[in-house]
Amino acid sequence: MARTAPKVERLAEDGEELTDALAAVLSVAEEQGTVTWSDVSDDITSGEWGRLIESGLLIDADGEGFVVDDPEGVREALEDADAAPSEDDEDGGWSTWDKLAGLGTLGLFAGYSLTSVRDAIAGGFVDLFLGPLNDLLPFYVVILVLAVITGTTSTILQDNLMDMSGMGDHQEKMEDLKERRQAAKERDDQEALDRLEQEQMELMTDQMGMFKQQFRPMVWIMLVNIPLFLWIYWIVFGGGQIHDPTPPVITLPIFGEVEAWRNAIAGPIQAWILWYFLCSLSFTQIIRKALNVETTPTG
Missing domain, CATH: 1.10.10 (Arc Repressor Mutant, subunit A)
Structure with missing residues (x-):
């Protein structure tokens, strides 16, 4: 099912x-x-x-x-x-829990600009779970572990909340409609063109519903990932202690040795951000392959 x-x-x-x-x-x-x-x-x-x-x-x-x-x-x-309940149908399949998750995600975004919110989320709640891990492992390993966690949760949520086969079916219908419209133009069949235009409007309505469905897993993904990302930010900028050699020397692919996690690598991109995204992108691809999760539309 x-x-x-x-x-x-x-x-x-x-x-x-x-x-x-x-x-x-x-x-x-x-x-x-x-x-x-x-x-x-x-x-x-x-x-x-x-x-x-x-x-x-x-x-x-x-x-x-x-x-x-x-x-x-x-x-x-x-x-x-x-x-x-009928109100879920009107909102593109979003349940009450989805809406609450969306509100929670908006609240978490405040942590990026408000220090008090960031300290409460990262230093208060999240550090209770990640603090012991940070005390045991070098910081680059901690970031790697968190990248695996976020990659796994993102993959599982996408697999359960997105219907890639439905998106593929919709693309096939749009392509078929395009071909039939071209054929009707060549026949100069105005009646068929009017009928196909109405069908196209219906498909556009379906497409808007799919956009809502695609955004639904993103709400849950951000609800999990933002607190972890805020915790890394909080640690790097002095909220906690980094368990690294003194002075730390970080070796990054391509960029070589970096003396501090806050050092700029490429423009405004700092070392810790680059290392997190390198780990996240790499392990997310591995996890998707391992779990056989489709992330592109299929027919």
């Missing part, structure tokens, strides 16, 4: 008529094994039938009709859609 639920959720966002149509098709398919347009033409419109096929929930059964892909997952997703 991992990929089925987001597809049903997108149908629910487009209107209750589509979920009702899906339920009608599912009922006939479970009774007969396959379903054809003539079986359900009295209950759903041709547009709804086409939308179900486009969503990937209804797939061709080698010319013998259509079958519902993952019927058990569809049934569970329909039950969840019926139980979900």
Whole structure:
């Protein structure tokens, strides 16, 4: 059901008529094994039938009709859609918890400019957990460990909260629409062009919903990552003690030896920022490969 639920959720966002149509098709398919347009033409419109096929929930059964892909997952997703509060649908699938996480993230951003907020978050709460680690390990290893933590949490959150297959389906629909529009122009078929323009508007509406869905995991990622990043900032700028040789000598790839973590490396970019992002980018790629997480749209 991992990929089925987001597809049903997108149908629910487009209107209750589509979920009702899906339920009608599912009922006939479970009774007969396959379903054809003539079986359900009295209950759903041709547009709804086409939308179900486009969503990937209804797939061709080698010319013998259509079958519902993952019927058990569809049934569970329909039950969840019926139980979900309507205001979530209006906000692109964002739950109350997502909104609270968004508010929390906005509050955490204040830590970058307000010392009192940064000291309370980094020096008060986060240091309780990371302080012992900092006492045991050199600071460059501490940053490496935190990069692994943030890379792992980001990958897991993206995998669970983003539907890359849905984004791929949308891209395929846009490409197909472009080809059909070009063909209609060559035929000088104004009626088809008007119909395709309406279809394009509907796809643009779907795209706005996808943008909201893409931003949803970012809220949770920042909620985890910002406190850790603030703690590194707090340590580097004197909030705590760095467990390093005195004086510290840091050797960075390409840039060589650096005498202090606050030294500028490239413009305003300091050594600690560069080391964090090098570790984060490297380990995030490794973690994504290890967990087989897709981060690009797939059909």
